[in-house]
Amino acid sequence: MSEDNEMQDYYDLVNQASTLLQKSLSSTYTDALAETLTNLADGKVYVENGAPDEKSVAELEKLYSQIKAVNLSQLQLKQAITVNIIQAQRLDKVEVNKLMTPDTIGLIASLIAFEILTASGQKKINLIDPTIGTGNLLIEFIDQLNLAGDFEINAAGIDNDETLVGLAKSFSEVMNLNLDAYHQDGIAEWEITDIDYAIADLPVGYYPVDDNAAKFETKADEGHSYAHHLLIEQTMNNLNDGGIGIFIVPSAIFQTDQAKKLSAWMVSNVYLQAVLDLPGNLFASKEAQKAIVVLQKHGGKAQQASNVLMGTIPGTDNVKEFEGFRNQVRDWASNNFKG
Template sequence: MTEEKNIMETLFKKLDEKSKDLHDENGQSFIENLGLAMEDIYINQRDVLEQSTLQERRKAFQFAYLSLMKEEIIQPNHQMTPDSIGFILSYLVNLFTKNKETLNIVDIASGTGHLSATINEQNPNKTVMNHLIEVDPVLQRVSVHLANFLEVPFDVYPQDAIMPLPLEEADVVVGDLPVGYYPVDERSKEMKLGFEEGHSYSHYLLLEQAVYATRPGGFIFMIVPDSLFKGEEEVKQLQKFIATETEMQAFLNFPKNLFKTEQSRKSLLILQKKDSGKTHSVEVLLANIPDFKAQTQLQTFLSEVNEWIKENHSL
């Protein structure tokens, strides 16, 4: 165990130091230089990399990212999906698709690719094909470097995820949705969740895109504001879209202690895209996910989810 920890720490220190050295040399952002540091290890320090597991590499990247965030103020949409959220989402992806050996997964608004990396790591018995869609050029480059560093194949699509997607329909679409307003009104007006007046909600439009990117019968796992269904007219529009296009499966609130403010709290919305004659409505699973440190409560929660799956998705 100590040796494993040492390899992860060695990788973390190499990434951290190299990123800071590169920043001093080229003046680019720490995040950009973290990508270059991963590439340097991948090309020039194979001996260290080959001693490490996928989890050790991902954790080294995660700790380096969190370390570099202390060096510069980063925008909210550059925040990384926390491990605990990534793990529970990955576990549920596995549970809902347990009869599938191969998974085609789209990560919409994928950021650094850390969520995709976590899902890949937590589904070792499946062949996972990852398709990442990200508009930010810095994050696109980081996710390409991360794929090389982990030696996990990512297809990275450098585009606005709300624009038409050049993809075949996926088995699963995941996303940690950035919250805000989408500035391209011409595109919003082409979509069912676009508003008639003013800018539309980007998280609504991304949710709509996620549904379109999923094959009939496939599943959608979206990390959304826990206030998603609170509000007035816009919420009715959202609820109608979800009821028309999908069978809602679950709305699970993440533990409060993962978030700094009430406003930043998130939940996990799980939908199944309708497939005529094959999908059916279920009793929606509504629950609070226990604190991840409360192991007994967490195990009870996971057992309840397993029971729910057996009752509603007998395979």
């Protein structure tokens, strides 16, 4: 059987199991998918208060044994589950800010992190995604780093959406990754400490809890503050000295009515090391265009890069141009992040 057929089989079987659980539990498809993945990781069907019923449990056990018989590599497994997540988001009509981050963005972010880690000689990192969502960005980021080098990665994620936290946790379990997942408002105080790196595709919009926003320097002078500004400040404040934050943000982040507050905070607290527009073909319109911003917290061996890495990242399908971009990142990292 071809690899594509095996991936299709895996997707179809997980879809069948999730659909069956959705009916049995009267839940959303996303919740059912999360429970399916948890059951697969645990090797048994979780039953609470008689749900799912005995008939459904028997059907699920049969499906799970078929799923376990499908032989996929780590990369294929992730791709198959990613398609299941896309299906879940379509069926549950998920809002735009909660849509899954494409793999290409995780790949590019991991390339940047890999070159910084290689230049600095760091092999062990504590990593967080403060807006973990489905977990796809963080898992793709970790998988690509593991493919590229020998790193010891401890990962954590935060999200205010309980369904998505459950999905991210179960996704990581099936992928055999150790992830601590926290269901909380990322702008409220964090329990987790000792963090070296952060990766986040930040939700864009206004943050509604003005009392929580009041303690941040990036808060708006009047009205609601931008959630993505607050999350950048919160994340960088929680990193270790010299810690790196890799953020996916709107390309126009420095051209909005609240940009002055963000820029003023950055000057005092972080080094702006890179601003790179993501490939345009990843977005439906110019208005939806996003960029990767790399920030480094003051302290430790951190210093302002002699040249801020700027420009537009070529599409990964353009092999020659993308290889040129990789070389540019390597030179930038080796010149500015020596251990």
